[in-house]
Amino acid sequence: MRRAARLVPLAWLALGAIARADGWELDLDGRLVSSDAYPSYTQGGISGVRFSEDQSGLRLGRARLALTESLGELWTVHLDASAWGDYDRVAAGLTEAFLQFRPYPFAGYRLRVKAGAFYPPVSLENRSPGWESPYTLSYSAIDSWLAIELRTIGVEAQLDWLGTRQGHDFDLGATAGVFGWNDGAGGFIAGDGFMLTDRQTPLGGRVGLPNDPVLMNFEPFRELDGRAGVYGGLELRWLDRVVIRALRYDNRADPTAIDYATNAIAWETSFDSVGLRAESADGWTAIAQGLKGRTAIAPGGFYLSWPFKAAYALVARQLGKHMLSLRYDRFEVDTSIAEGDGSQTGHAWTAAYSFTPDAHWRFTLEWLQVASNSYFRSDAFGLPALATETQLQLAVRYALGSAVH
Amino acid sequence: MRPPARPGREKSALRAHAGLVALLGALAAGAAAHAATLVISVQTADGRPLPGVVVTAHALDAPAHKPAPIKAVMDQVNRAFEPDLLVIPVGSTVTFPNSDSVSHQIYSFSPAKRFQLPLYRGTPYPPVHFDQAGIVTLGCNIHDEMVGYLMVTDAPYYGRTSAVGAWSADVARGRYRIAIWHPRMRESEEDLERELTVGEADHAELTLRLTKSLTPAPLADRRHSWDY
Numbered sequence: 001m002r003r004a005a006r007l008v009p010l011a012w013l014a015l016g017a018i019a020r021a022d023g024w025e026l027d028l029d030g031r032l033v034s035s036d037a038y039p040s041y042t043q044g045g046i047s048g049v050r051f052s053e054d055q056s057g058l059r060l061g062r063a064r065l066a067l068t069e070s071l072g073e074l075w076t077v078h079l080d081a082s083a084w085g086d087y088d089r090v091a092a093g094l095t096e097a098f099l100q101f102r103p104y105p106f107a108g109y110r111l112r113v114k115a116g117a118f119y120p121p122v123s124l125e126n127r128s129p130g131w132e133s134p135y136t137l138s139y140s141a142i143d144s145w146l147a148i149e150l151r152t153i154g155v156e157a158q159l160d161w162l163g164t165r166q167g168h169d170f171d172l173g174a175t176a177g178v179f180g181w182n183d184g185a186g187g188f189i190a191g192d193g194f195m196l197t198d199r200q201t202p203l204g205g206r207v208g209l210p211n212d213p214v215l216m217n218f219e220p221f222r223e224l225d226g227r228a229g230v231y232g233g234l235e236l237r238w239l240d241r242v243v244i245r246a247l248r249y250d251n252r253a254d255p256t257a258i259d260y261a262t263n264a265i266a267w268e269t270s271f272d273s274v275g276l277r278a279e280s281a282d283g284w285t286a287i288a289q290g291l292k293g294r295t296a297i298a299p300g301g302f303y304l305s306w307p308f309k310a311a312y313a314l315v316a317r318q319l320g321k322h323m324l325s326l327r328y329d330r331f332e333v334d335t336s337i338a339e340g341d342g343s344q345t346g347h348a349w350t351a352a353y354s355f356t357p358d359a360h361w362r363f364t365l366e367w368l369q370v371a372s373n374s375y376f377r378s379d380a381f382g383l384p385a386l387a388t389e390t391q392l393q394l395a396v397r398y399a400l401g402s403a404v405h
Numbered sequence: 406m407r408p409p410a411r412p413g414r415e416k417s418a419l420r421a422h423a424g425l426v427a428l429l430g431a432l433a434a435g436a437a438a439h440a441a442t443l444v445i446s447v448q449t450a451d452g453r454p455l456p457g458v459v460v461t462a463h464a465l466d467a468p469a470h471k472p473a474p475i476k477a478v479m480d481q482v483n484r485a486f487e488p489d490l491l492v493i494p495v496g497s498t499v500t501f502p503n504s505d506s507v508s509h510q511i512y513s514f515s516p517a518k519r520f521q522l523p524l525y526r527g528t529p530y531p532p533v534h535f536d537q538a539g540i541v542t543l544g545c546n547i548h549d550e551m552v553g554y555l556m557v558t559d560a561p562y563y564g565r566t567s568a569v570g571a572w573s574a575d576v577a578r579g580r581y582r583i584a585i586w587h588p589r590m591r592e593s594e595e596d597l598e599r600e601l602t603v604g605e606a607d608h609a610e611l612t613l614r615l616t617k618s619l620t621p622a623p624l625a626d627r628r629h630s631w632d633y
Contacts, residue, residue: 022508104521105514105544166542
């Protein structure tokens with residue numbers, strides 16, 4: 001009781017901060033789930049989808065609070081906090097937190113600089129607030145991996161040439177980022193492989209590996225070797241219809257680095273990604289993206305590597321307040337270990353229908369089927385390596401905020 | 406700006422009063438110029454009438470009158486410029502009131518007018534003065550998808566084509582340089598410039614047809630269109 005009483009002024013302060021912020025958004029996403037899947041990494045298992053058979057029923061999809069505050073004319077702070085209703089170190093965490101410098105475009109060029117924690121510019125489907133997809137509930141295999149393991153914790157600069165503001169049909173952009181605290185990225189690929197989820201690991205959050213106790217030991221956002229990672233990207237936009245994005249990412253981790261206190265290993269991970277999104281005036285969207293990379297560790301100088309690749313194609317049609325989406329994913333993890341540790345192949349179909357009656361409400365029905373052949377599913381859990389998992393979700397999402405109307 | 410003409414009705418009216426017109430013409434003989442109706446029609450490359458096209462008519466003979474500066478308003482409504490295109494004479498001022506509940510940061514890096522104008526909620530800002538002819542492309546530094554246009558002109562006659570793709574004005578007789586512009590037009594303004602003489606007839610018409618297709622219109626439902 002006394003503790004609750006102490007929380008009242010805190011809550012009051014928080015509400016005051018929200019009310020005064022330049023921009024705020026509160027999203028609540030509830031799910032009715034029917035699944036036949038094995039337990040996923042959040043339950044210490046290995047799965048192709050977010051919710052397992054024993055998690056069928058009513059679930060929290062996501063609860064999110066985002067704040068954007070201007071600091072003078074050209075600086076803004078953005079904080080994005082979410083709870084996922086899964087067991088984690090903390091009940092809620094920040095998925096993104098950054099400071100942005102946004103000078104006025106000058107002589108046809110626009111500069112944007114971000115510092116803090118945020119997503120690198122890779123995704124073509126996750127374009128809604130909170131890094132969500134307007135097309136499906138579950139992200140593609142590529143974006144699910146990024147949600148689980150990847151975040152820029154550092155600085156990114158983006159320079160755009162605004163051709164469309166000067167009588168041309170296209171814009172060009174270049175991005176460069178320098179970051180730390182992502183030496184854990186890649187461990188999930190070698191352990192669980194790819195999956196399709198919409199749970200984003202919060203900053204400081206943990207990800208389970210096969211056979212580990214629930215969400216123990218593995219933190220993707222750690223710095224172990226003191227070496228900064230880098231990425232560089234290019235973007236071409238034709239009007240507001242077509243976007244082509246390419247990115248090369250390398251966390252430049254030292255694969256021999258180990259933190260003996262926690263047994264955490266630095267995963268040397270690099271990848272190339274290229275994707276295209278096209279939209280038409282009559283509501284069609286088509287997205288295709290491919291990602292190819294490699295992750296490696298070398299504990300005691302013994303070098304082990306896992307080449308991986310994933311791709312998807314998505315087609316969506318929006319008809320007023322209704323949208324239908326269909327996506328096909330393929331993914332593969334190879335291994336340098338002769339026995340095949342960590343290898344995985346699979347593909348997935350996602351079909352979703354969403355109804356958005358107004359800016360506040362969205363109702364989505366999604367069917368997702370993942371078929372995969374996973375070495376660890378049989379080696380670590382004694383289950384059949386080959387499995388087909390199906391997850392059906394009905395989501396009701398309510399959004400409230402200064403920009404939601 | 407003047408309302409579009411209805412040529413058919415005017416023609417018959419003028420025919421009925423041909424004698425009177427001749428008399429008036431004789432009386433006015435020696436006067437430098439008298440009015441005739443100039444009608445400019447604009448068509449797309451495939452021959453359909455194109456509304457909303459900016460038409461300017463520069464007098465090439467006599468030093469024509471300069472259009473009087475105006476006080477125009479370009480609002481910000483639902484994260485869009487309203488209207489999205491304004492034609493104003495050189496020397497005019499434009500107010501950007503911001504009817505949205507969110508802030509905007511209006512800017513232009515166009516040579517005709519470079520400016521930056523933050524529009525915070527509920528704070529009035531002084532109008533912006535446009536003293537050089539040219540096209541001014543407006544953007545918002547916060548909402549990248551917002552785009553608006555100001556055509557600042559020193560032409561004595563100017564306007565935009567109507568729903569049926571035509572613009573008309575009563576102009577003094579003489580030679581004119583006719584130019585058209587539209588944000589989605591791929592041709593440069595010079596490509597489609599024409600000279601036209603408004604002679605003894607009380608009517609001068611010109612139809613301009615674009616040579617290239619228009620760039621596609623911006624996507625209508627932009628709810629999701631931002632990127633990480």
